[in-house]
Amino acid sequence: MVEIVFSNKKARRNEVKIAIMYGKADKKYLADFLTADELKLLLAAAGRENFKCKAGEVLMVTTAENKIIGIASPAKPSEIDLQKLGGQIYAFVKKYASAVVYASSPSGSKLKTADIAYNLAFGLELASYRFDKYLTKRKPEEFPQLESVAFAAKNKVIDKNGYTPFSALANGVRYTRDLTNEPSNNLTPMMMADDLKRLEYLGLEVEIIDEKAMKAKEFNLALSVAQGSCNPPRVAVIKWRGNKESEEYALGLVGKGVTFDSGGISLKPGNGMWDMKQDMAGAAAVAGALKAAALQKLPINVVGVVGLVENMPSGSATRPGDIVRSMSGQTVEILNTDAEGRLVLADCLWYIQQEFKVKTVIDIATLTGAIMVALGTEMAGVMGNNQKLIDTIAKAGLSADERVWQLPISKEYNKMMDSAIADMKNISESRNAGSITAACFLQRFVQKDVKWAHLDIAGMDKIEKPKPLCPKGASGFGVKLFNAIMKAL
Numbered sequence: 216m217v218e219i220v221f222s223n224k225k226a227r228r229n230e231v232k233i234a235i236m237y238g239k240a241d242k243k244y245l246a247d248f249l250t251a252d253e254l255k256l257l258l259a260a261a262g263r264e265n266f267k268c269k270a271g272e273v274l275m276v277t278t279a280e281n282k283i284i285g286i287a288s289p290a291k292p293s294e295i296d297l298q299k300l301g302g303q304i305y306a307f308v309k310k311y312a313s314a315v316v317y318a319s320s321p322s323g324s325k326l327k328t329a330d331i332a333y334n335l336a337f338g339l340e341l342a343s344y345r346f347d348k349y350l351t352k353r354k355p356e357e358f359p360q361l362e363s364v365a366f367a368a369k370n371k372v373i374d375k376n377g378y379t380p381f382s383a384l385a386n387g388v389r390y391t392r393d394l395t396n397e398p399s400n401n402l403t404p405m406m407m408a409d410d411l412k413r414l415e416y417l418g419l420e421v422e423i424i425d426e427k428a429m430k431a432k433e434f435n436l437a438l439s440v441a442q443g444s445c446n447p448p449r450v451a452v453i454k455w456r457g458n459k460e461s462e463e464y465a466l467g468l469v470g471k472g473v474t475f476d477s478g479g480i481s482l483k484p485g486n487g488m489w490d491m492k493q494d495m496a497g498a499a500a501v502a503g504a505l506k507a508a509a510l511q512k513l514p515i516n517v518v519g520v521v522g523l524v525e526n527m528p529s530g531s532a533t534r535p536g537d538i539v540r541s542m543s544g545q546t547v548e549i550l551n552t553d554a555e556g557r558l559v560l561a562d563c564l565w566y567i568q569q570e571f572k573v574k575t576v577i578d579i580a581t582l583t584g585a586i587m588v589a590l591g592t593e594m595a596g597v598m599g600n601n602q603k604l605i606d607t608i609a610k611a612g613l614s615a616d617e618r619v620w621q622l623p624i625s626k627e628y629n630k631m632m633d634s635a636i637a638d639m640k641n642i643s644e645s646r647n648a649g650s651i652t653a654a655c656f657l658q659r660f661v662q663k664d665v666k667w668a669h670l671d672i673a674g675m676d677k678i679e680k681p682k683p684l685c686p687k688g689a690s691g692f693g694v695k696l697f698n699a700i701m702k703a704l
Contacts, residue, residue, distance in 0.1 A: 595672045
């Protein structure tokens with residue numbers, strides 16, 4: 216992990232110096248950080264290479280003492296712009312031992328120097344994430360060498376305490392990525408439950424409901440998903456009580472934690488099935504968000520319930536056509552055992568409402584491939600029964616750079632989930648509107664006086680090609696979004 220330092224110290228010999236150019240190569244601004252010779256070399260390189268100072272453009276010059284990297288930024292960058300710029304900085308400095316970034320605010324900017332430094336550092340932290348614990352044969356030069364990055368300002372030491380919320384949030388994202396990247400043989404439902412239990416050192420309360428207790432509490436739908444696996448299921452309840460003046464929970468989070476999804480008897484195609492280790496990304500996002508909340512000591516009471524199961528085919532597995540009575544008492548005809556996530560969520564949704572009387576609930580899941588057909592891999596889908604809550608989520612998504620798009624729910628779609636022999640079926644027999652009908656199924660387990668929203672993050676849980684803030688692999692999507700929501704409530 217890279218050490219983040221806030222300082223006004225001068226760069227040491229052989230240290231990389233990062234100069235940010237806000238829309239132009241401002242000589243007066245750059246002269247606060249660079250020596251006269253360094254500035255001359257940088258400007259000469261800009262002229263030689265026809266440098267336009269467009270966002271993302273980079274100049275590199277080497278002096279006898281230091282390497283100078285000039286990175287162009289929008290003239291008036293947003294916080295998200297700066298975070299992505301921080302990720303870009305990491306890409307250039309990761310092979311060096313240390314670097315100094317000049318983070319002073321340019322003239323005319325509404326952002327304070329500290330804001331600039333914190334967002335750059337946050338982006339750099341996210342970009343520096345690596346999941347390489349299982350690699351045994353790599354050349355030394357393939358490993359990042361970066362040990363520390365200092366964020367400097369002219370005649371001012373940036374308060375490092377102000378970075379604490381950013382560092383806490385980055386920690387939550389990394390935790391979610393770690394969980395999601397783990398192979399299923401090292402993250403069974405029991406293993407994941409044990410990992411979540413260890414979060415108690417932060418002041419979180421974590422209760423693990425084992426298989427026997429799940430049967431007693433009638434988590435029947437979740438148990439039906441798990442019954443084909445030799446790895447027993449678990450439900451984890453994670454509580455953060457940051458508002459000591461209230462006994463009520465302002466927000467309930469429910470996450471799908473299918474640690475491996477074969478599809479069960481409705482077996483998935485073999486090609487790409489290896490990605491189904493990440494079908495617990497929703498549960499991981501809930502855990503990461505609550506970890507970040509605890510590290511920040513957010514003044515809000517939040518409870519998370521995550522259902523942890525493995526969906527496997529065997530002689531004991533649930534069959535297509537089976538009917539199961541849910542915790543709510545409603546019966547479900549299971550037409551497709553690969554539509555298992557909604558079954559897990561349904562019981563968890565009912566439990567969080569009954570047990571904790573939460574009046575605002577958001578569930579999150581890698582639920583349907585259909586959402587990727589609709590939205591690709593740029594946005595998550597959001598549906599629900601309360602427009603104000605959905606608007607809050609959408610606004611939070613923009614501020615956190617984890618965007619969502621609303622899809623409709625109506626009685627016409629809901630009717631598609633009716634069964635002739637049970638209260639409902641777990642899939643529509645039509646291929647149309649798959650994400651919407653899945654949400655309609657979940658809505659049947661939401662009580663009338665509860666504000667509810669459903670996040671379908673299939674396609675958002677992983678990154679196929681590296682992005683400024685995330686290498687290839689698990690994205691940690693949902694942690695920043697939930698963090699922004701918790702601060703907005």
